[in-house]
Amino acid sequence: MSRVTSAETFARARRREHRVLALLALAAVAVVVAFCVIALRGNWEYALTIRARKVAAMVVVGCAVAVSSVLFQTVTNNRVLTPGIMGFDSLFVLVQTLVVYFFGALALSSADPRLLFAGQVVFMVVFAGALYRWLFGRRSRDLYVLVLVGVVCGTLFSSLSSLAARLINPNDFVVLQDTLFASFNSVDQDLLVVSAVLVAVVSLWMGRLFRRLDVLALGREHALNLGVDHRSVVNQVLVAVAVLVSVATALVGPITFLGLLVANVARQLAGVSRHRVVVPASALLAVVALVGGQLVLERVFSLDTALSVIINFVGGIYFIALLIREAKR
Amino acid sequence: MIEVRNVTKTYGSTKVLDDVSLTIAPGGVTSIIGANGAGKSTLLSIIGRLLPADSGRVTVDGLDVATTPGATLAKRLAVLRQENHTSIRLSVRELVAFGRFPHSRGRLNATDLAAVDEAIAYFELEEFADRQLDQLSGGQRQRAHVAAVLCQDTDYVLLDEPLNNLDMRHSVQMMRRLRRMARDFAKTVVLVVHDINFASCHSDEVIAMRDGGVVAQGPTAELMTPELLSTVFDLDIAVHDIGGNRIGVYYS
Ligand SMILES: Nc1ncnc2c1ncn2[C@@H]1O[C@H](COP(=O)(O)OP(=O)(O)OP(=O)(O)O)[C@@H](O)[C@H]1O
Ligand SMILES: [Mg+2]
Numbered sequence: 066m067s068r069v070t071s072a073e074t075f076a077r078a079r080r081r082e083h084r085v086l087a088l089l090a091l092a093a094v095a096v097v098v099a100f101c102v103i104a105l106r107g108n109w110e111y112a113l114t115i116r117a118r119k120v121a122a123m124v125v126v127g128c129a130v131a132v133s134s135v136l137f138q139t140v141t142n143n144r145v146l147t148p149g150i151m152g153f154d155s156l157f158v159l160v161q162t163l164v165v166y167f168f169g170a171l172a173l174s175s176a177d178p179r180l181l182f183a184g185q186v187v188f189m190v191v192f193a194g195a196l197y198r199w200l201f202g203r204r205s206r207d208l209y210v211l212v213l214v215g216v217v218c219g220t221l222f223s224s225l226s227s228l229a230a231r232l233i234n235p236n237d238f239v240v241l242q243d244t245l246f247a248s249f250n251s252v253d254q255d256l257l258v259v260s261a262v263l264v265a266v267v268s269l270w271m272g273r274l275f276r277r278l279d280v281l282a283l284g285r286e287h288a289l290n291l292g293v294d295h296r297s298v299v300n301q302v303l304v305a306v307a308v309l310v311s312v313a314t315a316l317v318g319p320i321t322f323l324g325l326l327v328a329n330v331a332r333q334l335a336g337v338s339r340h341r342v343v344v345p346a347s348a349l350l351a352v353v354a355l356v357g358g359q360l361v362l363e364r365v366f367s368l369d370t371a372l373s374v375i376i377n378f379v380g381g382i383y384f385i386a387l388l389i390r391e392a393k394r
Numbered sequence: 395m396i397e398v399r400n401v402t403k404t405y406g407s408t409k410v411l412d413d414v415s416l417t418i419a420p421g422g423v424t425s426i427i428g429a430n431g432a433g434k435s436t437l438l439s440i441i442g443r444l445l446p447a448d449s450g451r452v453t454v455d456g457l458d459v460a461t462t463p464g465a466t467l468a469k470r471l472a473v474l475r476q477e478n479h480t481s482i483r484l485s486v487r488e489l490v491a492f493g494r495f496p497h498s499r500g501r502l503n504a505t506d507l508a509a510v511d512e513a514i515a516y517f518e519l520e521e522f523a524d525r526q527l528d529q530l531s532g533g534q535r536q537r538a539h540v541a542a543v544l545c546q547d548t549d550y551v552l553l554d555e556p557l558n559n560l561d562m563r564h565s566v567q568m569m570r571r572l573r574r575m576a577r578d579f580a581k582t583v584v585l586v587v588h589d590i591n592f593a594s595c596h597s598d599e600v601i602a603m604r605d606g607g608v609v610a611q612g613p614t615a616e617l618m619t620p621e622l623l624s625t626v627f628d629l630d631i632a633v634h635d636i637g638g639n640r641i642g643v644y645y646s
Contacts, residue, residue, distance in 0.1 A: 071487055071510045074524060075502065142481050276500030280492060282482050286444050286475055291495040291546075292468025338482045 082342045085335050089349035096357040097124075103364055120356060122257055126313045126320075127327075127351030129264045133309035134324025135331070135344050136271060139282045140299045141201055144332075145387050146211060147324040151200075152219030153193060153310045154319035155226070160185050161315075162226040162233075162241060170237035179259060182315065189307040197303055208391060219321070260312045267305045268344075274298060275340035282338055320373040322380020327351045329387070395420050396441060396550065396582065401450030403436055410436050412606040414450070418599075420549070421580040423573055425593035425614075428603035429627055434586045435476050435554050437603070441584070442473030442552045454550055468496035472546040476554040476586070478539050480527060486538045487523045490514055493545030513541040516571065518564075532559035540568065544575075551575070553585040557592060565589075569596040590631075590642045594618050602626045615640060 101116045134147040148154065164181070196218075200211060230238060271278075277298050281288045288295045313320075331346035332338060358372045396418040403411040411433045418424050426434045439445035441452050443459040452459045454471050472493075480489070490513050494506040502510075514523050517537040527535055536559045543551065551572075557565045573596050575581040587593045593600055593614070600617045602609045604626055610617055618640035623631040631644040 069520075069523070071491065071502075071507045071514070072504075074487060075491075075507070144481075276495075279500065280495055283480050283484075283492065287478075287480070287492070289444055289464060290442065290468065290473050290543075291492060292463075292465040293495075294464050332483075337488075338484070 078337065082335060082337065082339070086342065086345060086349070089334075089346055089353070093349045093352045093356075096353055096360060100356050100360045103360070118254065118257065119359075121261065122316055123355040123359065124352050125257065125261050125264050126316050127323075127355045128268065128348045129260075129309040129313040130320065130324045131327050131331075131347035131351040132264075132268055132271060132344055133306045133313070134328045135340070135347050136278070136302045137306050137324075138328055139278050139340070140302045141197075142282070142284060143208060143211075144329060145208060145325075145384070145391060146215060147322075147328065148193075148306055148310045149319065149321040149324050150212070150219070150384070151196070151215040152217075152222055153189070153307070154314040154321070155219045155222035156192060157185065157189060157311050157314040158319065159222045159226045159229075160188055162229045165237050165241045166229045166233055169234075170240035178256070182256075182259070182311070185315075186308055186311045189311050190304050193307040193310075194300070194303050197299075212388070256316065260316055263308060263312050267308050271302070271305050271344075274301065275344070278302070278340045279338070318373070320376055322377050322384055323351060323354065323373075325387075326376070326380045326383055327354060329383070395455060396584070397451075397453045398437070398441065399451045399453075401437070401440060401447045401452060403433075403440065403445070403448050410606050411440070411447075414606070414608055416601065416608055416611055418582065418584060418601075420455075420582045421576060422598040423576045423583045423585070423596060424599045424601060425597040426584065426586045426601045426603060427588075427590055427593055427626065428609075432603040433606040434603055438473065438552050438554050438584070438586060439475065442471065443467065444473060444475065465496065468546070468548075470548050471550040471552070472543045472548040473552040474539055474543040474554060474556065476558070478535075484527050485524050486519050486527065486530070486541075487514065489527060489538055490519075490542045490545050493542035496546060496548075509545050509547065513545045517541045517568075533561060533564060536560060537564060537568075544571075549580075550582045551584070553583070555586050555588065557587060557589065565592065572596070590618070590623065591639075594641065595639045618642065 097120055100120055101113060105112055105116075130149070134149070137148050137151075138144055138146065164185070168176075200214060230241060233241060277288075277293045280291050280293045281295065281298055283291075285295050288298075327347040327350040328343070331343050331350050334350075335342045335346050337343070354376065355372065358375060362372055362375070398414055398416045401411055401414045402409065414433075414437060426438070428434050436445065440447045441454070441459065443452075443464075446460065454467070457467065457470070459467060459471070487510065491502060491506070491510050493513070494502060494509060498506045514520055517540065519534070519538055519541060522530060522534060527538065530538065536556070540553065540556050543553065553572075556568060556572075560568065569592055572583045572585070576583050576598070585597075597614050599612065600614050601611045602617060602622065609626055610622055618633055620631055620633050623629075623633070623642055627644075629644055631642045634641050634643060
């Protein structure tokens with residue numbers, strides 16, 4: 066029997082990973098093109114611009130959700146929780162609502178939107194850090210307790226948001242509703258550009274950490290033994306996750322289960338946990354899911370339903386299946 | 395040289411390590427023995443900077459383990475814990491390759507790959523090198539973890555019960571390898587062992603712990619006495635000279 070060397074084995078694995086990524090990239094390009102050109106009628110130049118903007122929004126949101134979910138799962142060492150499930154995006158909605166509640170819509174519209182967004186992100190960073198330390202800092206971290214805390218937090222934040230929304234005067238409420246119930250159809254162009262830049266910068270920054278994150282995924286003690294500064298990497302990831310969640314939520318509102326779905330399917334397709342593969346694979350999958358889903362909804366069923374409803378339905382079922390599987394282990 | 399100075403660790407109101415000071419000379423195999431709960435793992439984790447001490451100081455070749463950057467220390471000191479869980483899917487080969495991380499920073503070159511292959515071969519892991527860790531037996535998994543730590547190729551190697559789950563042949567092979575590393579490459583190997591006879595046959599020095607303190611430290615032959623062993627373990631242990639080794643007998 067000839068001996069299998071590590072060089073050969075790893076080279077074969079790399080080739081497989083490249084194939085998976087190439088296929089996913091192809092699928093993503095295909096749905097994007099299909100979305101832009103299928104049933105293009107009338108003033109096609111105008112229609113194309115509208116569609117392109119919509120696709121751009123979906124790509125930005127898809128990347129933000131996918132990257133933040135994979136990284137969050139790595140630093141929390143589990144496959145079931147995502148920022149969405151832990152209620153991070155509901156928190157962002159709450160922050161937005163409270164800003165309107167305390168300062169009024171007028172102040173909101175007269176303030177520099179970028180400054181406002183920066184303020185909200187800083188708040189998210191602080192809060193996400195505190196929540197993480199509180200939940201994951203302890204030795205014992207029972208998955209079900211964490212899931213429960215996440216669900217409770219999410220519900221609490223949304224209830225507080227709707228309570229605050231009720232107390233806001235009607236004029237302000239209209240403004241708030243515009244920002245909160247944004248969908249891919251009504252994304253603000255300036256916000257989109259800023260978001261795209263932010264997501265790109267944060268993704269590149271995280272890309273530099275990928276190899277260390279591979280080690281971190283083995284667990285805290287393994288990471289320390291192998292010389293990875295656990296605390297510093299986790300802190301950087303938490304800041305990045307807070308920024309990405311804020312961007313995605315500001316653009317289209319919460320899509321709770323999208324991250325969970327793409328992160329896990331990407332891992333399964335790739336067959337490895339390496340971030341260099343899993344992160345881009347999830348981002349591509351998210352684009353396929355969002356653009357493909359919207360395409361089917363709009364062009365095949367001519368439905369006006371928000372895509373998030375369907376993604377959350379599928380993702381929710383998947384979440385329950387994951388929980389049951391974990392329980393059996 | 396490993397220097398431990400006045401290290402104390404408390405959990406709640408119980409002192410798990412009480413003002414421990416000791417020095418481990420470079421080059422050689424040192425075994426830490428002691429009953430369950432004596433504080434062996436706690437001490438090893440503190441030396442290996444996996445756990446912060448409440449007070450006191452640990453230095454390795456003069457580097458304070460609490461303040462030296464992890465990446466620097468990881469090239470000199472490797473530590474394996476008593477229990478090792480990984481929540482991700484990982485093959486044996488991938489795990490062993492992670493041992494090269496301090497040197498390769500994730501980019502494996504030919505030297506790294508050769509070290510991985512050598513470790514896999516030595517620990518007889520070839521047959522399941524590409525199997526997932528959770529599809530191995532306990533002893534096979536233990537060998538994979540030890541292989542990963544030795545692949546790190548550090549001057550100091552700390553192993554908490556490396557013989558866990560191993561059969562006799564693999565236990566002996568592992569101890570021989572550790573001894574050879576110490577003799578041929580002047581490595582400093584510190585391990586926690588429960589089988590006093592493995593400690594006796596393969597280590598240069600023994601550290602005996604009890605209730606969070608060091609009871610005795612010295613050359614193996616001097617410590618393998620019925621008096622000392624019975625105070626450390628609260629058990630009558632007879633010691634015989636067999637084939638040039640001091641063997642404790644305590645089974646009946
Ligand atoms: N996280 C913890 N919280 C509270 N007490 C702890 C913790 N870890 C260890 N201990 C206690 O510290 C003492 C020493 O533990 P340690 O793991 O160092 O023992 P040990 O000598 O390695 O024992 P064993 O032979 O069973 O591995 C034990 O009494 C244990 O109960
Ligand atoms: Mg122990």
